[in-house]
Amino acid sequence: MKRIGIDAGGTFTDAVLWDEETGLVSSAKVSSRAHDPAGAVVAAARRVVELAAAEQRVGIRDLVHGTTIGTNLSLERNGPRIALITTEGFRDVLEIGRLTRPAHALYDLLDPGSAPLVARRDRFEVGGRLDGDGVEVEPLDEAAVAEIAEVLRRRGITSVAVSYLYSYRDARHEQRTAEILSAVLPELQISLSSEVLPQVREFERTSTTVLNAYLKPVCAPYLDELEARVEEFDSELRTWIMQSNGGVTSTRLAAETPVNLLLSGPSGGVVAGRLISQQTGIPNTITVDMGGTSFDVCLVAEQQIPLTTTSMSMDLPVQVPTVDIETIGTGGGSIAHVDSGGQFLVGPASAGARPGPAAYGRGGTQPTVTDANVVLGILADGTLLGDDVRIDRAAALAACETLGRELGLSAVETALGIRRISNAAMAGAVRAVSVGRGHDPRRFALSAFGGAGPMHAADIALELAIPTVIVPPVAGVLSAVGLVVSDVVHNHAASFMAPLGDGIESALAQTFAELAGKAAEELTAEGVSAQSFVQALDLHYSGQNSAITVPVSGALTPGWSAEVAERFHRMHEQVNGFRVDDEQIDVVVARVSGVGTLTRTDVPPVEITGETTPVADGTRDLVVSATETAAVPRYQRADLRPGDVIRGAAIVDSDNTTVVVPPRTVTRVDGFGNLLMQLEGRA
């Protein structure tokens, strides 16, 4: 069985054709189309199939798509006018938020923050109130809802969020509201907080629901169109959409809760990281993806995709489960400069793609991380990037020289400095997701991808004593590979407030069963029969509020709570540095993930019979210190074969990136084509 993975980015749409028996069949890159993204997806699919041999073009069953449509809308803030309906007295909760100003504006008295996503005139209040237990204290004012429907019609508003107090306890007021609105406006798109995020805390529940309502009018038609065009291209193909949680879903469910698509794009990379982990047998990896403007880090311990419920979009909290990716603004385009206090800094300003680094010759004059790599010889003078950029070392050198004058450093020292400062910033981000959360980075391997990741990965690893760096093959289309090996995943959660202990089994089992039922229903509707369910509880010490999600395996047989409690104490100690054994533990949320298996991921490796030595296709002069240059062997990635071993420093070039291999490294090519660098002679 074969699958197509399509990862749509801002500039390129990447595609892979994958055979679950043999792995990668072909890969392709086409230009993205801002005004016809679905067209680009189909074009990429067509291209990748054409590139495959004729006999390989059969048995293609699924098309899995990672989309940035939600992300783009949130970045450009050019979505539709939407409305919000709240409990009487609470329409301003969305604008008040948590009251605080963000850290970056703490001392900025002039920054007004962003305007509320729903204008106040479009935020409506309705009488009707539940208490904290979900008991109705005041009936829903149905006439008010009907009047609002008329106003929405007059204003031409097509999407509305409904978020009432305590709707996570009882959804009936919200559901009744939806019925009344639909009766008047059958085409109205309605997002209910009791469906999008049935959890306590009215602001976060409302903001997540509002974002859903904001994305829906754009995402839903896109997904409809995509489905139709894929059908037209190949009626045998099923279309799947990657969600923020690292699992895929049908286009229909994706269109209903598009707030789950905000991190659709980057999720594929993390799933690919898990695949690499499975292939190499290294259970703990940290994926780093460095491009032109940012550096994304994700820690994948025990091959588990980490999820968070505290991400932000458009300055609003999004509390649906989202792959826990930490992003910092260090990329190839980050500009080095000296600030008013005389300090040497890299970023946060970026030269972006235009004018880009000085070495691109598009008018950039300030030195960037890419320029430093050019000056140091990592990116060779004259290298052609894409169709129209040729690396100009003289320009990079001049830029570094100008900055160096301010610092009393030579151009080469400046370039070395830019690399050290940016590597330290990236190492800091890796440290934050590992050490900062109680993980020892020395027990992890670093998986590096993105155009610039493999140029910096070894230095980052050395800084944190990470022993191994993995650079996968096809690093340039890796996210698309992640798409084709992903499962269908549906996360469901319910508030469940009780002290952890024996005696809550029956209620908890019922809640788990209900949640699993919802997930099973979705999986079944999607035609997925291979279903499994993972249970977990959000727990904290009684009195705390930041919960830790602790897995709960199988049936709740005697002793279960003691086992879960011990697991919680251990995780609390790992993450926060202490445990309190005699403190009561409270359950706050019950979670079930329904996982549907779509494909096998156990492609067998090429058998390696012995160690082979690849032939270098030349040398590259690398600047290694202010005064020294070393000629290191240069290899072409395309020439490397499973079983090849490189000892010592090297440069490995490919179409889309350059791998920097430091001295005292043993680099092997495994049976899947991954480069495994053992640093500092660690074996």
Next chain:
Amino acid sequence: MTITAPAPTDEQHRAPLDPITLSVLDAGLRTAVAEMKAVVLRTAYSNLWREAGDLSCGLLDANGDIVAQGVGDIPIHLASMPMSLRGMLARIPAETIRPGDVLLQNDPYQGNNHMPDFFMAKPIFADEKLIAFAAVRGHYVDIGGPAPGSYYTLAKDIFGEGIRIPPVRLYREGQVVTEVLDILTHNVRNPQERLGDMRSQYAGCLAAERRLVDYCERYGTDVVVQAMAQVLDVSEQRARAAFREIPDGVYVFEDTCDGDSFDPAPITIRGTVTVADDEVTIDYGGSSKQSIGGMNSPLGVTHSATFFALKALAEPHSASNSGSYRPVTIIAPEGTIVNPHAPAPVVSGNHETSARIADVVLGCLAQAVPDRVPAAGTGSATVLLVARENVADDAIMYEVHGAGQGASLGVDGAHARRTSIGNTGNTPNELLEATHPVRILGYGITTDGGGAGRTRGGSGITRRLEFTEDVTVTIVSDRDVSRPYGLLGGGAGGNAHFELTHPDGRVEVLSSKTPPTSFRAGSRLTLSCAGAGGYGDPAQRSLASIQADLDDGYITAAAAERDYGVSVVAEPGRPDGELVATRAGEPVDAVAGAIA
């Protein structure tokens, strides 16, 4: 007592680090504090910490200078950290401190803020040398005294404001000093919650310590110590560069607070700011004498508020540390509201008087650089405390409401945005109702709260709530008499207002300094914080902006006519609302229906 910095040691005069290592370690130090703060927030117990974030983290060098601080920390907690630490070191000499010791204090007369803000500092050793302190200042929801929540604004001295802990060791060489802990837990309400918060403070200090020791092992202790010194130097240079951009001159400004729980007479803060090249002096001479009630601002608070205002004006986007304060001299006469004699009470000065101090400094500088200074913000934390009557160890509701941003040259002030010296957030209404004897009837933006102007001030918050049991209520706010100033012709922000409806229907207007008072179940309170000032002549405000405010209900038709001189007419059937603002000579259709 006087609190002074120790003389620089030889270590500070070592050869400078190369700029690259410095940059790497500077980022590293800030990462360490960010990690520290994350641990405290994750493990805290009280709503005030875990939900509202009323705490701050700092890394201080061995001299007591603050080198790095947590992301989004509360400004009023920070600049006084060095004073709090030096207050500790004056009693517990550095040479007696051993690895594993942890110091604690909350004494406003030994360098602390008000007493609820407990300051914990853990010395960090590397190569057997004391090189730094990890410190967390957090607001303990109760520290004893006559009233739950320890905002006893009828106290005439600090002894009535709760338990005062002078600098002590809470841990001695890794072992908790049980006697000290017992004294604390026997003098506060809900000690279990205090212990939880204290544990999170300690966990945060440990996280920072681990990180710093790690850096010392990697880069060498001397290098790390040198980096801390140079980080301060860099900040000093940045601050000097920024001060040079402000025209030299002497600028005077005065503003008031609305009395205390004993005396409604206005309390004046007078500031004289002298800018001379790259140095700034602020003299508070001419300010009111210290107050009887708790509106006094202890010296640490006065310093924090002053530094906040200067930093906000001069270099709001760069890292904040003691270095940026070196070019600043503060003159705060003893016995005045900005530097009271012990044992004057201080509980409210921390966020009320301090906000006015910041307003005054900015008011001075508005004369020098009017395009960079906003009109006054809400200027008060507007704290509401609610506790059940006669319930031991009850969780105490402590909720901040002061929010509303001053208008400035280019933009309207944002509604409901915290400004100035505080950044404590709110607690979700669903959690307030779950924990406290309240039913929230409404939580919204105050209508007509913002000052008029070419750009409009932000409105504050109005909360309406009903008490479901008999309760003790305390209000610590301001600006119910005076108003946040506008600039360059802009109007002042609207007053704060507090109104209680008793179960029998009787309506009572409460003061912004309502001391702990009993109210019966079924009473309803409407609480509005002040709005913020406007900027520029209201007559110059665009009709489209006025119309947008009308459509959004931020302003009423009456206010539009009164403040902006427009005529408001009804146009039934208009989709965005039937009120239409018109101004002689301006076409209506240019604005009708427009969303700003």
